Amino acid sequence: NFTQDQKHNSQNNRCCVRNPHEVPIVAQTKFPAAVIVFGIISSDGDVMPPHFFPKGLRLDSEGYVALMRDVVAPWIKKVAAGRPYVFQQDSAPCYTSRKTQKWLSENLDDYTSPNIWLPNAPDCNPCDFYPWGAVERDTNRTACNTMAKLKARITLCFKKLPRDQVRCACSRFQSRLKTVVEVRGAYFE
Template identity: 90%
Template sequence: MPQAAASLSSCEQLNTTTMDSDNFNPPESWKRTTSVMMIRAEFKDKDIMKTECVARNTVKTTRSELEESNNEYEKVVERKKGKGFVEKLQKLVTEDPSKSSTKLAEELGVGNTTIQVCIKEDLRYNFYKRRKGQILIEKAQQNRLSKAQKLLNKLKHPVHNETLWFFSDEKNFTQDQKHNSQNNRWCVKNPHEVPIVGQTKFPAAVMVFGIISSNGDVMPPHFFPKGLRLNSEGYVALMKDVVAPWIKKVAAGRPYVFQQDSAPCHTSHKTQKWLAENLDDYTSPNIWPPNSPDCNPYQPDLMQHHGRVEGQDHQVLQEVSEGPGQVRLRQVVE
């Protein structure tokens, strides 16, 4: 026995030196096998813990299993997550991917950690959050495809090579600070030191309209009156008094296309008639795909500023008015 212990000790020193030099982290099965060998060689728990970098409870559990099995080495070192176990877990996950690891552990009679390790190492799966998306029936898919093809053709084959595109969008900004209780944490000793996120019953809000051009020009934000419900008359007045003069000033005689989404006040007969009579060109309802914010390069930047503004306590008009100067523009039409 002393000879075996000395031999094992020499091997451990050699392996430890090699592993330290390579920063190698051996699999748990190797550690378990080595722990059993060291227990049989009458090493103390403290020495096994130091050599294998394992917890005392792990060593005690291995020692107890070895005693209960009458020192049957093969039975103790046998991998707990055998092929049959992995197949059962795979079947359960396939039948119901929404089932939690805790529920899977209860059904299979193992620990939660065992399930998590098996899912990650054996099945090569991960738990992901479910995403939200637009419901698209077959008719809606065909409609979006048809409009997207028309829009792409309009972008790739303009009537004039120097055609400018003006992208527009509206956004509501509220004064109440937005926060995510799951992600937005506060690192302190006492939970009573965490500041309160103030909320009001009727938060102040402002609706903002903005435009950027394909060359990077940014129109100063237009603030709608408080409580205004934008309709066709109000939108046409906005186009006539604010948008059209700015667009024509920036275009300076060059041909241009004005983009707008499919909001009701944008697609009304009165609005469409005014746009056709007073602008060079615009995206009509039969060209712009519905529910497609990714088609508008202004949308991501507006949403980014919206997140910055609503993520802190602020004065709405002041913060929003400073936004256009901070917008990161990109060339969208080559």
């Protein structure tokens, strides 16, 4: 979820002033407009352009299969260019449904099935430990006046992700899995 408001962390953004009126005001919208984004990276450093979901959409199996069929699979086939690949996703309910699993098994070379993937494993997903944070950081430096500006900024941030850093994040996957095994699935960061 990305919002139009600038991110402000009062624990990290401190002011040393003599007069309380000198503290800069950080305006916050009561209910900022938000957009839900779907993105994919490859171990070769490729970054799929972000896919924006319509406002109010609750993604179910049918919607996810349509996204995979119409957006994701064509991008993967283009980027993989005939090379073998493994599609990795987390354990969201629409990703693990029978309908989705059937579609994945019939249409992708290989993928992580729900019985392999930990139910809650953000420490293992390269998207969670690099691109999302980098895009969110760069997107939320300043507020966006409109949803169009927010989407344009998100798209630009995805486009500017350094290929070598994306590749590095993906290459750390195996060492992160080893750490998960060492700590017996406990949180480690």
